[in-house]
Amino acid sequence: MNHLKFQSVFDIIGPVMIGPSSSHTAGAVRIGKIVNSIFGDIPEEVTFHLFNSFAKTYQGHGTDKALVAGILGMDTDNPDIKDSLEIAHQKGIRIYWDILKDSNAPHPNTAKITVKKGQKSMSITGVSIGGGNIEVTELNGFSVSLKMNTPTLIIVHQDIPGMIAKVTDILSDYHINIAQMNVTRERAGEKAIMIIEVDSRDCQDAVNRIKEIPHLHNVNFFD
Amino acid sequence: MFYTIKELVEQADSRFDGNIAELMIETEIELTGRSREEILYIMSRNLEVMKASVVNGLTESKSISGLTGGDAVKMDQYLKSGKTLSDKTVLTAVRNAMAVNELNAKMGLVCATPTAGSAGCLPAVLSTAIDKLHLSEKEQVDFLFTAGAFGLVIGNNASISGAEGGCQAEVGSASAMGAAALVKAAGGTAFEASQAVAFVIKNLLGLICDPVAGLVEVPCVKRNALGASFALVAADMALAGISSQIPVDEVIDAMYQVGASLPTAFRETAEGGLAATPTGRRLSQEIFGH
Numbered sequence: 001m002n003h004l005k006f007q008s009v010f011d012i013i014g015p016v017m018i019g020p021s022s023s024h025t026a027g028a029v030r031i032g033k034i035v036n037s038i039f040g041d042i043p044e045e046v047t048f049h050l051f052n053s054f055a056k057t058y059q060g061h062g063t064d065k066a067l068v069a070g071i072l073g074m075d076t077d078n079p080d081i082k083d084s085l086e087i088a089h090q091k092g093i094r095i096y097w098d099i100l101k102d103s104n105a106p107h108p109n110t111a112k113i114t115v116k117k118g119q120k121s122m123s124i125t126g127v128s129i130g131g132g133n134i135e136v137t138e139l140n141g142f143s144v145s146l147k148m149n150t151p152t153l154i155i156v157h158q159d160i161p162g163m164i165a166k167v168t169d170i171l172s173d174y175h176i177n178i179a180q181m182n183v184t185r186e187r188a189g190e191k192a193i194m195i196i197e198v199d200s201r202d203c204q205d206a207v208n209r210i211k212e213i214p215h216l217h218n219v220n221f222f223d
Numbered sequence: 224m225f226y227t228i229k230e231l232v233e234q235a236d237s238r239f240d241g242n243i244a245e246l247m248i249e250t251e252i253e254l255t256g257r258s259r260e261e262i263l264y265i266m267s268r269n270l271e272v273m274k275a276s277v278v279n280g281l282t283e284s285k286s287i288s289g290l291t292g293g294d295a296v297k298m299d300q301y302l303k304s305g306k307t308l309s310d311k312t313v314l315t316a317v318r319n320a321m322a323v324n325e326l327n328a329k330m331g332l333v334c335a336t337p338t339a340g341s342a343g344c345l346p347a348v349l350s351t352a353i354d355k356l357h358l359s360e361k362e363q364v365d366f367l368f369t370a371g372a373f374g375l376v377i378g379n380n381a382s383i384s385g386a387e388g389g390c391q392a393e394v395g396s397a398s399a400m401g402a403a404a405l406v407k408a409a410g411g412t413a414f415e416a417s418q419a420v421a422f423v424i425k426n427l428l429g430l431i432c433d434p435v436a437g438l439v440e441v442p443c444v445k446r447n448a449l450g451a452s453f454a455l456v457a458a459d460m461a462l463a464g465i466s467s468q469i470p471v472d473e474v475i476d477a478m479y480q481v482g483a484s485l486p487t488a489f490r491e492t493a494e495g496g497l498a499a500t501p502t503g504r505r506l507s508q509e510i511f512g513h
Contacts, residue, residue, distance in 0.1 A: 016333075025339065026335060060437030
């Protein structure tokens with residue numbers, strides 16, 4: 001089933017969104033919102049690298065406003081999306097645009113985003129695949145494949161023995177079934193990312209327990 | 224789960240007495256683990272946004288670029304004159320589609336069906352069907368599940384993105400979904416609904432995505448208007464018992480092949496087609512100064 005691009009009727013009928021483009025506006029909000037959720041903070045500095053169609057038509061579709069709105073934590077139906085650049089400016093966020101019209105990104109609607117606050121930084125590459133649906137293909141330099149259309153846990157942790165067992169034990173305690181799991185790391189002993197797609201949407205109690213595991217940097221749950 | 228239209232029709236017939244909406248709801252429960260209540264709730268909310276967008280879009284105000292806005296009102300006045308050539312049902316759908324896409328261009332609230340650029344077709348034919356066929360609230364929600372079922376197969380076997388497959392993937396898909404849902408709403412069979420999908424896609428095969436200045440305005444608003452009219456006509460053709468010589472799944476595959484062969488200039492980059500005409504370039508220059 002996982003080879004299917006679309007696995008829900010609401011990928012086709014939806015999302016409810018502020019126009020004008022589902023791929024270039026709503027999809028862009030969603031990519032930005034993932035950065036917001038994983039980073040867990042409003043950044044001081046953001047750089048957007050836009051490729052192909054995103055690079056060529058971003059102003060016309062409000063892609064710039066949409067990406068920034070997502071970084072600010074807005075959802076696709078938030079009427080403030082229109083004013084996001086101004087809101088970001090008022091919050092003192094420095095925003096840089098790197099427009100790569102002639103690049104050869106694998107998909108036409110690709111954005112790479114890097115955010116910084118003090119010592120903390122992260123990068124993410126998101127692709128808008130149509131109808132407001134997105135895929136995350138890179139996270140902090142790790143190559144990943146996240147469709148974001150099934151309940152997903154993203155856990156950033158120190159690469160030490162036993163971390164996976166601790167997390168899966170907790171999921172098992174709450175009878176949460178794992179559909180797919182992906183583990184990747186920068187270098188042995190450094191930061192690693194665990195991406196776990198689960199069958200249950202009711203994960204909040206498990207997430208709270210997972211957060212207490214030592215050497216775990218952050219946990220995000222997307223339903 | 225159904226992977227092809229053939230499977231969709233077979234499963235609807237064998238398991239749900241031809242009820243595609245019910246097949247889609249059951250499949251959604253299987254695929255996402257959401258409860259039936261939650262699924263119905265989300266769809267009802269989408270329905271409300273769609274119906275509101277038809278009403279809210281009917282204003283004379285222009286988009287920020289000034290390229291679109293006010294055409295739905297012109298069609299509304301023309302309809303009221305009573306002197307139209309086409310049937311009132313068709314032109315009401317045309318008006319409604321323009322209203323929604325004009326609203327979308329103004330950064331208004333719409334429901335992407337399947338995309339925002341093609342968000343006019345489905346609410347347009349749905350609102351027309353509500354009046355014409357006196358659809359109950361449940362039948363309206365079913366209309367959307369039926370449309371979504373066909374859209375899922377199209378999206379998974381071809382594309383619903385203009386950047387990937389051109390406008391055939393957006394207005395083509397939207398109009399086809401609307402046509403199929405209309406056939407079911409009017410009492411047609413699942414097979415007849417599938418034929419309406421084939422008629423629409425065959426006629427829009429190869430339609431490029433060439434937005435002037437990269438904006439979802441020209442020609443999107445008018446393509447949604449005509450896409451809505453196609454949905455109505457294709458539904459009538461299917462209800463008349465006409466069928467497609469090329470099986471609908473092969474039509475969808477052809478749409479994928481054609482989309483994959485389109486040069487990038489014709490896939491939402493605003494570098495070809497109408498966007499590259501002298502007037503298209505001038506408008507872009509006036510709006511963005513480059």
